[in-house]
Amino acid sequence: MTAVEEENGPSGHHIELVDDNPPPRRSGEPSPGLRDSKGWDGKLRVPKSALLTNPEALSDSDYSDEDNVIPGEELAADEDLLDGEPLDVDEIVCTHSKIKDIPALRLERFTELARLCLRQNLIQDIEGLSALANSLKELDLYDNLISHIRGLDDLTNLTSLDLSFNKIRHIKHINHLKNLTDLYLVANKISNIEGLDGLTKLRQLELGSNRIRELKNLDSLISLEELWVAKNKITELRGLSGLPNLRLLSIQSNRIRDLSPLRELPQLEELYISHNALETLTGLEHNSRLRVLEVSNNRITSLAGLGPLVALEEFWASYNQISDFVEVEKELGDKKNLTTVYFEGNPLQLRSPALYRNKVRLALPQVQQIDATFVRMS
The missing domain is CATH 3.80.10.10 (Ribonuclease Inhibitor)
Structure with missing residues (x-):
């Protein structure tokens, strides 16, 4: 009442x-003022009922034990998994299906596929997607077992890429994706911001819950509007002067003491610190x-x-x-x-x-x- x-x-x-x-609110939760539930450390993008492939990533941002991943039950090759989908479908969402092998899905059948979501599976390698190069714009591989960013060479029409909650250590092999506007790398094992040169259309970058200590190598992101780097180990608000369009900065749960470097961002509209x-x-x-x-x-x-x-x-x-x-x-x-x-x-x-x-x-x-x-x- x-x-x-x-x-x-x-x-x-x-x-x-x-x-x-x-x-x-519990300690560490985002403030109710956050405009986008995809922010903070990415947890809010997972339904509460979901069973995570990497559950340790939720409680320990430094999790690194390669032998401590819950493997789950692997299904046989799923050549028939998508047989009920019409060949002209533009979106496929296949989560919690224990998929390990993308090529086994025979995605080349779907010549108009624009959005592919394979969240919360057992995928270790990004492969078998080149045949979708002309149509695919959004790729969501949130919460899998991916350690290396590979297999994206031909996907130059991608506008959104989500590799959050995986086991990635280095940002590589994505700076050729010139049409990217949204990039999510939440809850991985990334220590350095790198490999983003030339992503001039990128508007949103999420790097929360990693191991980043320094904001750097961001100068080429001239269209960036939102930067989410909460729950890292960042000590200074430097390295942001080359972001003329940045309007939202989420840098909660870090080690910031000095706000004065924000003078380089007079256009900033939202600050979560x-x-x-x-x-x-x-x-x-x-x-x-x-x-x-x-x-x-x-x-x-x-x-x-x-x-x-x-x-x-x-x-x-x-x-x-x-x-x-x-x-x-x-x-x-x-x-x-x-x-x-x-x-x-x-x-x-x-x-x-x-x-x-x-x-x-x-x-x-x-x-x-x-x-x-x-x-x-x-």
Whole structure:
């Protein structure tokens, strides 16, 4: 049942605080502010009921034991698996079918195939796809047993490639895919960003849950709009100056301390940087286009530095060390587009939880949501 609190706000307006009381987020989960469920570390793209080929990848981003992969039950060669599909089909989705051998599917029959999804199988090698070169645009091999990127030489019409949740160590043999707009390499064993030269049409790159320590070799990605690198070992926000169209950066669960390198990204609109080592928000002065800022689970004590962020719509700052309501009003009170703030788990909420939301509402009368509470004016 929804709980409702009532309070008289500024100018005599009647305020209702409606608490939908959702369960608290677990540590490491993406913020509700994330726009794309394909982000963070890719887990949200797997149905909860799915049985993963690589289950250890969900709990250990450094998993590396080649002998500890659950092999599952291998079926005989499946020449008849797709016999029910019309030959002019443009999409084939075949998941959880324990497929190991792509050539055995005889895909060359399907001359108009544009999208092929073979998620959660036992595929070790990318092969047998050259006959689809003229038509294939989307290839999804999420959650298989692939160690090396090979077999893509002829697939130059690909626009989307998903090799997430495999066992890939090196990004190779894809920079000839000049039409790629979306590339997903989440939850592999990648240590270095490399092999992306010339992918000038790429708009979205997902590298979450790998072993990356440095942002580099990205300068040629001039069309990149979204970069997802959460859950790595990145210590600095450098190497991004060559991305003139980057509007979304998700770099949660890394080791970032300094925001000042973001001055090289004045066009940035969404920044997700929770679970890092931030102690201050200074350094965002040149990012005046930011609409969404997620800094939860850091060590931030002050909101100083938010002044220039005139376009701010959502500010997520749960579980920091923010304690001053006066500063909340000073730094955020003039943000006319601000609709959502999260301060749960901060001293200003923990000191007086019964009064906390009303104090925030009086300091920020323009907001429509405080944590999980929606505010109504009447």
